[in-house]
Amino acid sequence: ETFDATGLHILPGAIDVHVHFRDPGYTHKEDFESGTAAAAFGGVTTVFDMPNTIPTVADGETLKVKHAIAASKAHVDYGLYAVLGEDTIDKVPELIEAGIIGFKCYMGNTFGRIPTPSTGAMLEAFEMVAPTGKRISLHAETNSVMERRQKRLTESGRTDPLAHLASRPAVVAVEAVARAAILAEWTGARIHILHISSAAELGPLRDAKARGVDITGETCPHYLMLGEADYARCRGIIRVNPPVRESVNNEPLWAGLLDGTIDMIATDHAPHTPEEKTRADIWSVDCGFPGVETQMPLMLTEVAAGRYDIRDYVRWSAVNPAKVWGLYPKKGAILPGADADLAFVDLDHAWTLRDADLQSRSKISPWDGRKVVGLPRHTMVRGRFVMKDRALVADTKGHGRSVHAIQQMPEARPLHTDETLSAVTADRPEVAA
Numbered sequence: 001e002t003f004d005a006t007g008l009h010i011l012p013g014a015i016d017v018h019v020h021f022r023d024p025g026y027t028h029k030e031d032f033e034s035g036t037a038a039a040a041f042g043g044v045t046t047v048f049d050m051p052n053t054i055p056t057v058a059d060g061e062t063l064k065v066k067h068a069i070a071a072s073k074a075h076v077d078y079g080l081y082a083v084l085g086e087d088t089i090d091k092v093p094e095l096i097e098a099g100i101i102g103f104k105c106y107m108g109n110t111f112g113r114i115p116t117p118s119t120g121a122m123l124e125a126f127e128m129v130a131p132t133g134k135r136i137s138l139h140a141e142t143n144s145v146m147e148r149r150q151k152r153l154t155e156s157g158r159t160d161p162l163a164h165l166a167s168r169p170a171v172v173a174v175e176a177v178a179r180a181a182i183l184a185e186w187t188g189a190r191i192h193i194l195h196i197s198s199a200a201e202l203g204p205l206r207d208a209k210a211r212g213v214d215i216t217g218e219t220c221p222h223y224l225m226l227g228e229a230d231y232a233r234c235r236g237i238i239r240v241n242p243p244v245r246e247s248v249n250n251e252p253l254w255a256g257l258l259d260g261t262i263d264m265i266a267t268d269h270a271p272h273t274p275e276e277k278t279r280a281d282i283w284s285v286d287c288g289f290p291g292v293e294t295q296m297p298l299m300l301t302e303v304a305a306g307r308y309d310i311r312d313y314v315r316w317s318a319v320n321p322a323k324v325w326g327l328y329p330k331k332g333a334i335l336p337g338a339d340a341d342l343a344f345v346d347l348d349h350a351w352t353l354r355d356a357d358l359q360s361r362s363k364i365s366p367w368d369g370r371k372v373v374g375l376p377r378h379t380m381v382r383g384r385f386v387m388k389d390r391a392l393v394a395d396t397k398g399h400g401r402s403v404h405a406i407q408q409m410p411e412a413r414p415l416h417t418d419e420t421l422s423a424v425t426a427d428r429p430e431v432a433a
């Protein structure tokens with residue numbers, strides 16, 4: 001087998017820790033085959049799939065069914081998330097047994113209507129998961145705050161796309177990040193903040209890191225590169241949870257990535273059909289859009305523009321995700337691509353993103369017509385090409401494997417225990433009194 005890599009750079013394949021491949025339950029939007037084909041075209045060699053499929057992945061049996069589906073259809077490697085909810089805490093052992101990459105906790109409503117746990121249930125769930133070492137990824141938005149807003153906006157007749165942004169002000173996320181970090185601090189649970197959308201969330205994230213909490217964060221290209229002006233251009237297509245915010249947030253988010261407050265880039269790849277994205281009433285438009293195959297070109301465009309180095313990008317796209325989820329090779333290897341999960345990219349190739357060209361079943365996104373520099377030309381998963389010369393390689397459906405099997409998460413420890421607390425109060429009688 002020969003191939004031409006003249007003029008190409010070889011990068012570790014990206015690990016996208018946040019995708020919704022909709023299988024089973026919503027395969028008219030996406031399935032494991034189309035989703036992982038999209039990943040392959042995007043230079044992405046591993047994806048972590050979210051549990052808001054039908055039925056919700058919250059018990060061992062459901063997870064086993066999803067594993068069988070993924071194993072038979074995936075072109076690239078994957079991990080599967082399971083939900084940590086109000087009444088499913090006792091399912092933690094069987095979910096770990098059946099093979100998960102981590103837990104997902106929905107603090108706020110979004111697609112799939114998964115009930116959000118109370119703070120009390122979260123505390124118990126965090127206590128349950130902490131000793132297992134598994135990381136809990138959070139959709140950090142506080143339901144009660146945004147639901148009051150949305151109710152008022154709908155009652156007042158607001159139906160323009162910007163009403164969606166107004167319904168979820170940054171405080172909805174800031175409060176949730178801070179609360180989750182406190183629970184992590186007191187239980188020793190490892191947590192990951194999904195889709196950081198605002199400059200304001202960087203405060204509680206930075207504070208928690210400084211306190212020694214094992215907390216990480218991701219942002220997505222749309223929060224870095226889009227702003228309020230894009231609502232008029234995209235209308236409902238841009239609707240996503242959390243919302244794309246005012247463009248004043250873009251630069252602080254870039255700075256947060258560069259200074260290490262934000263650890264990685266993920267996409268929240270959330271496909272819906274064109275029909276579901278263009279409904280007249282903004283409140284009935286499904287949230288999210290595809291992103292797994294456009295992340296690398298969008299982010300490499302900023303390398304070409306000189307905003308950061310290719311090594312920065314690789315740290316955000318592959319090295320940090322691998323370290324944070326225990327997929328980093330132990331011996332001898334220096335990069336996550338060491339088992340030949342590779343993206344062969346043309347860093348100088350200027351081209352235009354077109355929704356019609358997407359591999360995703362959902363051919364509608366805010367990126368249509370966007371000029372980019374940087375093209376994944378071939379993609380290799382564990383030594384085998386799955387995408388070559390911008391075409392899917394035959395017979396690679398089913399090549400993908402679940403990476404939970406190679407995951408190593410060390411045991412986690414709480415920063416506070418009852419002993420340390422009583423030691424503090426014994427030392428300071430005025431506090432004890």
Ligand code: DOR
Nearest residue numbers: 110111240241270287288
């Ligand atoms: O916009 C979103 N879409 N945000 C989420 O958190 C879920 C996702 C989906 O599944 O459609």
Ligand code: ZN
Nearest residue numbers: 110139194241
């Ligand atoms: Zn989310």
Ligand code: ZN
Nearest residue numbers: 018020050268
């Ligand atoms: Zn999501």
